[in-house]
Amino acid sequence: EKGPLSQKDAERVKQDCLKNLKQRLVERKEIIENRLLDEQNDLETKHTTFQRQKDQMDPADIEKYEAEDKESRFRINILQMRLEKHNEDAFGKLNDLYAKLKTDERVSVLYAPAQ
Numbered sequence: 400e401k402g403p404l405s406q407k408d409a410e411r412v413k414q415d416c417l418k419n420l421k422q423r424l425v426e427r428k429e430i431i432e433n434r435l436l437d438e439q440n441d442l443e444t445k446h447t448t449f450q451r452q453k454d455q456m457d458p459a460d461i462e463k464y465e466a467e468d469k470e471s472r473f474r475i476n477i478l479q480m481r482l483e484k485h486n487e488d489a490f491g492k493l494n495d496l497y498a499k500l501k502t503d504e505r506v507s508v509l510y511a512p513a514q
Contacts (some may be wrong), residue, residue: 403506404506431478445464
């Protein structure tokens with residue numbers, strides 16, 4: 400069916416669009432947060448193990464630990480930046496969707512001036 404929807408259908412479409420976008424944004428945030436938490440826990444575990452064993456480790460193993468530690472901290476930093484960017488972008492994505500809905504003729508009945 401082409402053309403504007405009824406008031407009821409337009410409202411349902413609008414709510415579905417907003418709900419789906421919000422759900423995708425929440426899911427993406429949770430994915431990033433879980434990866435960040437896993438990486439932080441892994442770093443903490445390795446650090447604790449290293450602190451207990453460093454006196455018995457040979458220099459090559461210490462060097463290997465330091466390289467892994469640096470790489471892990473790099474990944475944590477990237478994940479933190481991704482989470483921050485995601486949080487900043489989420490509001491923009493919601494605003495973009497509102498703007499698209501306001502200009503979509505199919506749901507225009509929601510934004511038509513009262514008569």
